[in-house]
Amino acid sequence: MEILVCIKQVPGTTKVEVDPVTGVLKRDGVDSKMNPYDLYAIETALRIREQRGGRVSVITMGPPQASVVIKEAYMMGVDDGILLSDRRFAGSDVLATSYTLSQGIKKVSNPDLIICGKQTTDGDTAQVGPEIAEYLGIPHVANVRKILEIKDSSIVVEMDMPETVEIAEIKYPCLITVEKDIFQPRLPSFKKKLETRDREVKMFTLQDFEDRDEKSYGLNGSPTKVERIFPPEVNNDRRMLKGNPEELRNKITVKLKELRFI
Amino acid sequence: MAKLIVNQEKITDIDALIKICPFGAMENKNGILEINASCRMCKLCVRRGPEGAVVYVEDEVVKVDKSKWKGIAVYVDHVEGDIHPVTFELIGKARELADKVNHPVYCLFMGHDIGHRAEELLHYGVDEVFVYDNEMLKDFRIEPYTAVFEDFVNRVKPSVILVGATTIGRSLAPRVAARFKTGLTADCTVLDIKENTDLVQIRPAFGGNIMAQIVTPNNRPQMATVRYKVMTAPERKAEASGRIIHCSIEENRLKSNINVLSVTKKQKEHGISEAEIIVAAGRGIKSEKDMAMIYELADVLGAEVACTRPLIEAGWLDSKRQIGLSGRTVRPKLIITCGISGAVQFTAGMNNSEYIIAINKDEKAPIFKVAHYGIVGDIYEIIPGLIENIKRVKEA
Structure with a gap:
C-alpha cells in the first residue's frame, strides 16, 4: 500500500509582532519545526504500514531548509521524502499551495491513501487537505478520529462531527485529515537517525511538473491578496480595579447584580 | 505575472541588502545577489x-468582469434538516453586505427531506432560497455536495x-x-464590502498575534468561512419574505466513493460553546483540588467551567472545555476569567x-487588555468570598 503524508515546516513560535511603522512582520526566520498536527498524520500512516505493509512517503513544499522536517519524518520511520522548492512558489496562498502539492503528488507517486494533519499552526485554515483532494479528483473526509478497518480497496474510518459520530467507508484513492490524538505519535529514534543519515530528500521544482506555467504558482497563482496586517485591537472600554480582596469581591458582586446575572 | 528582478549594478552593499530579508532568502553567490526559494514575496527588499x-x-492580467457576479450567498449548514445557528448569523451579515452594494441575498440549502425547513429561512431577510432535495444528499458526502454547490454557483453566479x-x-x-480556482x-x-x-x-x-486584511481582487466567487458566534444573528421576523426555488441535478453527478455506514448521536453534553455564562480557570490555580472553588463559583452562577491549555495538559479538565485557538471559540454573555494571564x-x-x-494578580497581564472589568487581585482571596456574596444576594 502506498501512503503519502503532507507535512509542513512552521515557525517554532507564534510570537510575532507587527512593526507599527512599516506594517511588516517582525519574525525570526530561523526557529522552525514540523507542524505538530502532522506528527499524528505520520503516526497514522506508520501504523497502517505496520498492519498492511507498503511504503510511507512524506511531501512538503518550502525553502531548501524545509528538508529538516523530512529528515525528522525519516527518524520516525518514513521511507521517502519529497521537497517541492522553487522561488516561483513564493507568496502562495491556500489555493496555490494546494495546487503545487497536487502537481508534486502527480509527479512522484500514485498513492492509495493521502493523510494530512487537521491544520497547521501558522495558517490555521485546515483547507489545504480538501483542496489537494479536489485537484487530484479523489474523495476526502476530514476529522477522522479512528481507523476502524483497512481493507484491500477501501478504508473504514470514524469521524468526529459536532453532534454525531459517523462511520464511513471510503474507496482508494482518497485523502483523510486526522484529528490529534488519533494515535500518540512516536518520538524520532536515534537509531533511525543514524540509519537514514544518508537517505536523500528528492527535490523537485516547477520545471519538473506537468503544468509549467508560472502563473499557476506562488503569488501569481494566489487569488487572495493580503492588503495589510495590523496588531489586534484592544478593548478600550475597560476599567481596572485594585484594592483589598473584600472590597474587590464586593465590587464584582455589585457588577454582577447590575448586569442581572444574579 | 509578478516577480522580483535584481539589478546587480544598483547594489552598493550586497551583505547589507541580504540582512534586510527576514526569511534568509537572499544569498551572495560570488558577488552576485540571488533570491532563493525561501522568498515569501514580502517585498521588504x-x-x-x-x-x-x-x-x-507586475504584468497586466486579464481582469474578471465583476458585474457578471451578483449576490451574497450563504450555505445553509444543517444536520438532517436541523439548521445550524451560524447560518442565521451569516444571513444577517450577508444582508448587511448586500445592502451596501445593492445585491440580493441567496441561500443554498441541500439535503434530503428539507423542503419544509427552507421556509424558516424566509423569516431572516433572504431574497431567494435554492433548495436541492435528493435522497443521495441525505448524508454529507463530499463529492455530491460539491457537485450541487458547483451547480448552484454556475446557475446563480454569486459574488460572495x-x-x-x-x-x-x-x-x-x-x-x-478549488473547483472554481478562487480564494x-x-x-x-x-467582513465588509x-x-x-x-x-x-x-x-x-x-x-492571533496579528490580524490580516485579505481581498480576492480578481476572482469570483469570493469565499469566506466564519466561525459560529462571531457574527450576530438578526431578529426573526414574523412575516416571511423572499421565495423558495426548487432545483434538481442529474443523479449521475451525485455519485460518491464514500459510503456512510452509521451516524450515531453523541450524548448531549453541556458544552462551553453554547453556554451563556462561563467561569474560566487558568494557571493561577495551583493544584487540582483548588478547582473546587471554580466549580462552586460556576454552580452559583449557573455557569459552565472552561479553562486554558495548560490545565488540559495537566489533565484536570476534558479538552472539550478548552477555550482558544487550539480549543473552542466561545461568546457567552458573561465570562469570568480566574488566574488567566490572557495569551x-x-x-x-x-x-x-x-x-x-478578569481576575488576575499581575496588573500587567494581557487579559486586562480585553477585559471590561479587570480585577487586580489574588483569586484565592477573592473567589471564596465572592461565592458567599452571591449566595447571600440570591437568598435575599
Whole structure:
C-alpha cells in the first residue's frame, strides 16, 4: 500500500509582532519545526504500514531548509521524502499551495491513501487537505478520529462531527485529515537517525511538473491578496480595579447584580 | 505575472541588502545577489533596499468582469434538516453586505427531506432560497455536495459565498473554492464590502498575534468561512419574505466513493460553546483540588467551567472545555476569567464575549487588555468570598 503524508515546516513560535511603522512582520526566520498536527498524520500512516505493509512517503513544499522536517519524518520511520522548492512558489496562498502539492503528488507517486494533519499552526485554515483532494479528483473526509478497518480497496474510518459520530467507508484513492490524538505519535529514534543519515530528500521544482506555467504558482497563482496586517485591537472600554480582596469581591458582586446575572 | 528582478549594478552593499530579508532568502553567490526559494514575496527588499536594486514588476492580467457576479450567498449548514445557528448569523451579515452594494441575498440549502425547513429561512431577510432535495444528499458526502454547490454557483453566479466554519463547512468550502480556482479565507472575524464588490476579509493570523486584511481582487466567487458566534444573528421576523426555488441535478453527478455506514448521536453534553455564562480557570490555580472553588463559583452562577491549555495538559479538565485557538471559540454573555494571564491564543477564543470580568494578580497581564472589568487581585482571596456574596444576594 502506498501512503503519502503532507507535512509542513512552521515557525517554532507564534510570537510575532507587527512593526507599527512599516506594517511588516517582525519574525525570526530561523526557529522552525514540523507542524505538530502532522506528527499524528505520520503516526497514522506508520501504523497502517505496520498492519498492511507498503511504503510511507512524506511531501512538503518550502525553502531548501524545509528538508529538516523530512529528515525528522525519516527518524520516525518514513521511507521517502519529497521537497517541492522553487522561488516561483513564493507568496502562495491556500489555493496555490494546494495546487503545487497536487502537481508534486502527480509527479512522484500514485498513492492509495493521502493523510494530512487537521491544520497547521501558522495558517490555521485546515483547507489545504480538501483542496489537494479536489485537484487530484479523489474523495476526502476530514476529522477522522479512528481507523476502524483497512481493507484491500477501501478504508473504514470514524469521524468526529459536532453532534454525531459517523462511520464511513471510503474507496482508494482518497485523502483523510486526522484529528490529534488519533494515535500518540512516536518520538524520532536515534537509531533511525543514524540509519537514514544518508537517505536523500528528492527535490523537485516547477520545471519538473506537468503544468509549467508560472502563473499557476506562488503569488501569481494566489487569488487572495493580503492588503495589510495590523496588531489586534484592544478593548478600550475597560476599567481596572485594585484594592483589598473584600472590597474587590464586593465590587464584582455589585457588577454582577447590575448586569442581572444574579 | 509578478516577480522580483535584481539589478546587480544598483547594489552598493550586497551583505547589507541580504540582512534586510527576514526569511534568509537572499544569498551572495560570488558577488552576485540571488533570491532563493525561501522568498515569501514580502517585498521588504524592494522597499528598504537601495533604490532600484530589487524591483517588483507586475504584468497586466486579464481582469474578471465583476458585474457578471451578483449576490451574497450563504450555505445553509444543517444536520438532517436541523439548521445550524451560524447560518442565521451569516444571513444577517450577508444582508448587511448586500445592502451596501445593492445585491440580493441567496441561500443554498441541500439535503434530503428539507423542503419544509427552507421556509424558516424566509423569516431572516433572504431574497431567494435554492433548495436541492435528493435522497443521495441525505448524508454529507463530499463529492455530491460539491457537485450541487458547483451547480448552484454556475446557475446563480454569486459574488460572495459565506460558509459557516463548522465541521461540514470547513470540509466543503475549500473543495468548492478549488473547483472554481478562487480564494477562500478561513475563520474571518470581520467582513465588509467595497464599492467594486471586493469582499474585505479580516482574520487572525499567526496564532492571533496579528490580524490580516485579505481581498480576492480578481476572482469570483469570493469565499469566506466564519466561525459560529462571531457574527450576530438578526431578529426573526414574523412575516416571511423572499421565495423558495426548487432545483434538481442529474443523479449521475451525485455519485460518491464514500459510503456512510452509521451516524450515531453523541450524548448531549453541556458544552462551553453554547453556554451563556462561563467561569474560566487558568494557571493561577495551583493544584487540582483548588478547582473546587471554580466549580462552586460556576454552580452559583449557573455557569459552565472552561479553562486554558495548560490545565488540559495537566489533565484536570476534558479538552472539550478548552477555550482558544487550539480549543473552542466561545461568546457567552458573561465570562469570568480566574488566574488567566490572557495569551492571545486564549483571548482569540473568547474576546467576542459580551462581558469579560478578569481576575488576575499581575496588573500587567494581557487579559486586562480585553477585559471590561479587570480585577487586580489574588483569586484565592477573592473567589471564596465572592461565592458567599452571591449566595447571600440570591437568598435575599
